[in-house]
Amino acid sequence: MKIKPLGSQGLTASQIGLGCMGMSEFYGEQNDAESIKTIQKAFDLGVTFYDTANMYGPFTNEILVGKAIKPFRNEITLATKFGIVRDPANPTARGVNGKPDYVKSCCEASLQRLDVEVIDLYYLHRKDPDTPIEETIGAMAELVKEGKVRGIGLSEVNVETLRKANATYPLSALQSEYSLWSREPEDEIIPACKELGIAFVAYSPLGRGFLTGQIKSFKDLDENDFRRSSPRFQGENFNKNLELVKKIEAIANEKNCTPSQLALAWVMAQEDFIFPIPGTKRVKYVAENVKAVDVKLSQQDLKQIEDVFPKNAAAGLRYTEAGMKSVNL
Numbered sequence: 343m344k345i346k347p348l349g350s351q352g353l354t355a356s357q358i359g360l361g362c363m364g365m366s367e368f369y370g371e372q373n374d375a376e377s378i379k380t381i382q383k384a385f386d387l388g389v390t391f392y393d394t395a396n397m398y399g400p401f402t403n404e405i406l407v408g409k410a411i412k413p414f415r416n417e418i419t420l421a422t423k424f425g426i427v428r429d430p431a432n433p434t435a436r437g438v439n440g441k442p443d444y445v446k447s448c449c450e451a452s453l454q455r456l457d458v459e460v461i462d463l464y465y466l467h468r469k470d471p472d473t474p475i476e477e478t479i480g481a482m483a484e485l486v487k488e489g490k491v492r493g494i495g496l497s498e499v500n501v502e503t504l505r506k507a508n509a510t511y512p513l514s515a516l517q518s519e520y521s522l523w524s525r526e527p528e529d530e531i532i533p534a535c536k537e538l539g540i541a542f543v544a545y546s547p548l549g550r551g552f553l554t555g556q557i558k559s560f561k562d563l564d565e566n567d568f569r570r571s572s573p574r575f576q577g578e579n580f581n582k583n584l585e586l587v588k589k590i591e592a593i594a595n596e597k598n599c600t601p602s603q604l605a606l607a608w609v610m611a612q613e614d615f616i617f618p619i620p621g622t623k624r625v626k627y628v629a630e631n632v633k634a635v636d637v638k639l640s641q642q643d644l645k646q647i648e649d650v651f652p653k654n655a656a657a658g659l660r661y662t663e664a665g666m667k668s669v670n671l
């Protein structure tokens with residue numbers, strides 16, 4: 343596993359990170375003991391980049407991650423996020439807040455839940471449409487000066503916001519959804535990250551599990567699984583997307599790897615400043631996923647993948663219409 347610069351502000355990360363969200367919410371049953379073992383296993387396999395957010399749980403994932411990373415806290419890059427407002431009493435409701443006072447109070451609360459002295463990478467999870475980005479970034483930059491945060495990032499913003507933010511204070515990373523079935527960042531965001539020296543962190547690189555080929559039917563998903571609300575997992579879209587995944591499975595077989603490894607290798611083959619952060623709460627999956635670094639894709643392999651799974655091939659939006667309103671701002 344290679345360790346590379348994560349942006350140009352002094353952070354580093356392993357080529358593949360670990361997404362910890364599903365350990366506490368959204369993707370079916372929880373098992374904290376197995377999740378902690380998964381984080382430990384990832385570290386043993388060379389993963390030095392861990393991703394959480396205050397809103398996952400809500401508010402419980404940071405506690406779990408903080409506990410699990412304790413033995414090797416100083417050897418990793420710990421990323422968390424703020425900005426999506428949630429109330430545990432009404433868990434489906436969402437707000438967004440990027441006001442300076444809120445930035446500061448969220449950071450204090452995350453430091454406490456994670457039980458660390460500094461957050462390595464602190465992201466704004468969604469842009470607040472009512473707060474100029476310069477104000478939010480100004481408050482995040484003060485956290486860096488105070489030694490509470492090492493580097494800052496944004497998630498799911500448009501290129502105009504990215505540029506304004508980076509002119510206010512240099513960003514380390516931009517995190518957005520990117521995978522074989524979510525390729526919007528290729529148009530403007532990834533080229534802008536390249537130009538500005540900002541790392542691109544690809545979330546949901548396994549298409550929220552769909553690209554692994556393990557989800558065969560809508561009924562495989564628990565009653566309260568978030569994916570039941572995602573248009574890509576519903577009705578005819580599910581069946582159309584499954585046909586695409588079957589083609590990926592066939593190529594993976596030819597390459598002697600699993601579809602998950604192929605999907606991750608594809609993300610890493612796009613640019614060397616792109617870091618996928620596949621999510622799992624299982625030791626066996628993390629062991630499988632990190633081996634994607636050994637899957638080498640030639641130009642011919644990439645063309646073959648593009649031919650069977652072209653850009654914009656996926657059926658359905660990646661979020662509900664309401665969810666889509668909070669991205670690309």
Ligand SMILES: NC(=O)c1ccc[n+]([C@@H]2O[C@H](COP(=O)([O-])OP(=O)(O)OC[C@H]3O[C@@H](n4cnc5c(N)ncnc54)[C@H](OP(=O)(O)O)[C@@H]3O)[C@@H](O)[C@H]2O)c1
Binds near residue numbers: 549623627
């Ligand atoms: N910035 C944002 O707005 C945002 C949004 C979403 C996610 N994220 C971050 O990105 C991380 C990754 O995204 P994600 O978790 O949504 O999606 P993902 O990595 O695309 O997929 C995760 C799903 O794939 C399954 N999986 C993982 N490896 C597998 C394997 N080898 N074989 C079969 N199934 C496998 C997991 O199962 P199990 O759960 O059973 O292990 C889980 O259900 C999150 O954990 C979170 O930290 C950020």
